[in-house]
Amino acid sequence: MTFSERLHEKLQPIWRENHQHPFVTEMGEGTLDPEKFRFFMVQDYLYLIEYAKLFAIGASKATNVETMGRFAKLLDVTMNEEMALHREYAKKFGITEQELEEASPSPTTLAYTHYMLHVGQNGSLSDLVAALLPCAWSYWEIGRELAVIPGAADHPLYGEWIRMYSSEEFAQTAQWCIDLLDELTADSSEAELQKLETIFLNTTRFEYMFWDMAYHQTMWPMKA
Numbered sequence: 001m002t003f004s005e006r007l008h009e010k011l012q013p014i015w016r017e018n019h020q021h022p023f024v025t026e027m028g029e030g031t032l033d034p035e036k037f038r039f040f041m042v043q044d045y046l047y048l049i050e051y052a053k054l055f056a057i058g059a060s061k062a063t064n065v066e067t068m069g070r071f072a073k074l075l076d077v078t079m080n081e082e083m084a085l086h087r088e089y090a091k092k093f094g095i096t097e098q099e100l101e102e103a104s105p106s107p108t109t110l111a112y113t114h115y116m117l118h119v120g121q122n123g124s125l126s127d128l129v130a131a132l133l134p135c136a137w138s139y140w141e142i143g144r145e146l147a148v149i150p151g152a153a154d155h156p157l158y159g160e161w162i163r164m165y166s167s168e169e170f171a172q173t174a175q176w177c178i179d180l181l182d183e184l185t186a187d188s189s190e191a192e193l194q195k196l197e198t199i200f201l202n203t204t205r206f207e208y209m210f211w212d213m214a215y216h217q218t219m220w221p222m223k224a
């Protein structure tokens, strides 16, 4: 069994809960309150800025030119494609580019991005990949699950999001991260694998928290 298969199997319960969060299911049904999605878009834009830095750190920690090139490409795609989609999408919800640039990250966004950057900066390349994998992997699976719901991919507000994350390009990114982690851990000790499992579990939990934060539009203190 590869390490990614072990992770996937072991974390199924929390993984299912993540995919069945009302934010995700209501997006698939097309019933999600646009205000919640609006909140998500702004926070996700801030998240992506920090997430992209992880690819830059990955490029600097890579031990061969091929891996370095893939991280550089991911940095480019995230900055210039995924974030461009956010800027376009934002317009549909009446969010200006200025609002995106000036928004404040919520405590959950801060906690998630700072944890990933901490692991990326202070750990090994495998630690970094274990931290970023739940993001790429879970969005790919969610995109695919939502895309088969009749009409979901054509929804005027959420269809584009579903089409993007179920696309071949995102499938390839997720698969590349999975393969890289399997390659890096081929000869790892059980103690090392357990450390990586903990990192993967932590960012999987943060994925759930991110949906939940957006669903409840949580920005403590709520009355400030």
Ligand SMILES: Cc1ncc(C[n+]2csc(CCO)c2C)c(N)n1
Pocket: 044, 047, 048, 051, 074, 077, 078, 082, 135, 136, 137, 139, 140, 170, 173, 207, 210
């Ligand atoms: C909270 C949050 N988690 C995951 C993603 C998805 N995502 C971000 S970067 C990337 C990899 C390729 O660019 C993917 C799939 C998101 N947007 N927001």
